[in-house]
Amino acid sequence: MALLATADACDSNAGLLATGELRALQPMFQAYGQARVFSGPVVTLKLFEDNVLVRELLETKGEGRVLVIDGGGSTRCALVGGNLAVLAQNNGWSGIVVNGCIRDVDEINSCDIGVRALASHPRKSNKKGHGEKFVPVHIGGAMIHDGEWLYADSDGILVSKSELST
Numbered sequence: 001m002a003l004l005a006t007a008d009a010c011d012s013n014a015g016l017l018a019t020g021e022l023r024a025l026q027p028m029f030q031a032y033g034q035a036r037v038f039s040g041p042v043v044t045l046k047l048f049e050d051n052v053l054v055r056e057l058l059e060t061k062g063e064g065r066v067l068v069i070d071g072g073g074s075t076r077c078a079l080v081g082g083n084l085a086v087l088a089q090n091n092g093w094s095g096i097v098v099n100g101c102i103r104d105v106d107e108i109n110s111c112d113i114g115v116r117a118l119a120s121h122p123r124k125s126n127k128k129g130h131g132e133k134f135v136p137v138h139i140g141g142a143m144i145h146d147g148e149w150l151y152a153d154s155d156g157i158l159v160s161k162s163e164l165s166t
C-alpha cells in the first residue's frame with residue numbers, strides 16, 4: 001500500500017475537510033509500535049475499562065484494518081498490552097488507536113504495527129466483556145464510523161469517509 005502523508009492529504013483535500021468528510025483528530029495521542037505510518041479501513045469498539053472485546057476482534061483476521069477503540073479516555077488501566085499487540089501483528093491488523101491507555105510499551109514498540117494511545121498504564125482492565133462493536137465513536141473531537149478510513153503518520157491522524165488517493 002502506498003503511504004499517504006497526512007499533511008499533503010489535508011492540503012489537497014480542503015473541500016473534504018470543509019464538509020467533514022475528512023477529519024483530523026486532535027493531537028492527543030502518543031505513538032507506539034514499529035509502524036509510525038499506517039492506514040486502513042476502521043473497525044470501531046466502544047467500551048470502558050474492559051478489553052474482552054478488544055481480544056475478540058484482534059483474534060480475527062485484520063486484513064490491513066485499523067482497530068479504533070473508544071475507551072472513554074480512561075487513564076486508570078490499559079486496554080492493549082504486549083500479547084494483544086503481537087496478536088494484532090500476527091493477524092494482519094495495520095494498527096490500533098486507543099482513546100485510553102496501553103501497557104507493555106517495550107513489547108508493543110517491537111511489534112510491526114502502529115499503535116496510538118493517550119498514555120501507558122501498568123494495570124490491566126476488567127474482563128467482563130462489556131462494550132459495543134461497530135458503533136460510531138467520538139474521539140479527539142471527531143466522529144469515527146466503522147468502515148471509514150484512517151491515516152496516521154508523524155503529523156497526526158486523519159479519518160475519511162472514503163479511501164483517499166495518494
Ligand SMILES: O=C([O-])CC(=O)C(=O)O
Pocket residue numbers: 051078079080081082083084085103104124125
Ligand atoms: O490482556 C490484557 O489485558 C492486555 C495485556 O496485558 C496484553 O495484551 O498483554
